[in-house]
Amino acid sequence: MMKWYSEVGLTPAAYWTLAWEQAAQSDSRVGNDAEEESYWQQHAPVYDERNPLAPYTAELMGTVIASLRSEDELIEVGPGTGGFTQLLAPHVGKLTVVEPSAAMYEILARSWEQSGLAQNVPEAIRMKWEEASGLVCDVLFSANAFYRIRDMKESLAQMSLTAGRRVYLVQSIGLPFAHPLRAMYGGKQLERSRAQVICDILQEMAVPHQMDTFAVQRKSGAVHDVALISWDT
Known part of the structure; x- marks a missing residue:
């Protein structure tokens, strides 16, 4: 995989950043926080009615849940409406x-109260992952929350520092559910x-990792x- 980058003349981290910068030029949501929030004010209330991912990931989430401990402190980055x-x-x-x-988060809290879960609504740290600091947990989890991150290498390093035991990242593959990273270079x-590319950046960072893929019917x-x-x- 790394041969592809050497032939292109970019590192994986540089490729991610370049793709982000070019996407931000054509999609204001990518780099503009106000535009992103305006979008979700309109779409968050109907997000779970359209085509959510979490309810259809039993095998994938079974793998994650099997590693969790009842005493764990878990941080979820970018939970959206809270399906996961x-x-x-x-x-x-x-x-x-x-x-x-x-x-x-408003939809997450509302859905939580309707779900009948015994736990209280999770505490929310109201900032972007790139701006959060000093957080500590046993396990970090995040699903499809990476499209607005400019410096993925730094964000992955921050995840490793935050989690005391393990990090889990979920990423959909293939249109229309996930756009690939595209860049002109x-x-x-x-x-x-x-x-x-996330795996390639982890390899660039010399972080041993694994990627398992699951066929999911939406x-x-x-x-x-x-x-x-x-x-x-």
């Missing part, structure tokens, strides 16, 4: 979410899946792969 949060909460002692979107259009009936990327810290 509700799956994780019964298996840990404490769950905290890092969620910058007020609109998303050297007169060529380059394209790689986000999941693969509410619409469409089947696509979802990657579970994980490593010990």
Whole structure:
């Protein structure tokens, strides 16, 4: 995989940043916090009615849950409306979410109260992951929350420092559920899946990790792969 980058003339981390910068030029949501929040104010209330991922990931989440301990403190980065949060909460002692979107967290809290879960609504740290610091947990989990991160290498390093035992990242693969990372460089259009580039950056950082893929059938009936990327810290 690294041969591809050497031929292109970019490191994996540099490729991610370049793709982010070019995406931000065409999609204001990528780099503009106000635009992102405006989008979710409109779409968060109907997000779970359309085609959510969490309810269809039994095999994938079974792998994650099997490693959790009842006394664990878990941080979830970018929980959105809380579909994965509700799956994780019964298996840990404490769950905290890092969620910058007020609109998303409002739906998470409302759904939580309607779910009948015994635990209180998770405490929310209301900022972007890149701006959070000094957090500590046993396990860190995040699903499809990476599209607005400019410096993925720094964010992955921060995840490793935060988690005392293990990090789990979930990333959908394939359109229409996940756009690949695209960048124009050297007169060529380059394209790689986000999941693969995350793994490539971990390799660049010399972080031993694994990526398992699961075929997931969504509410619409469409089947696509979802990657579970994980490593010990």
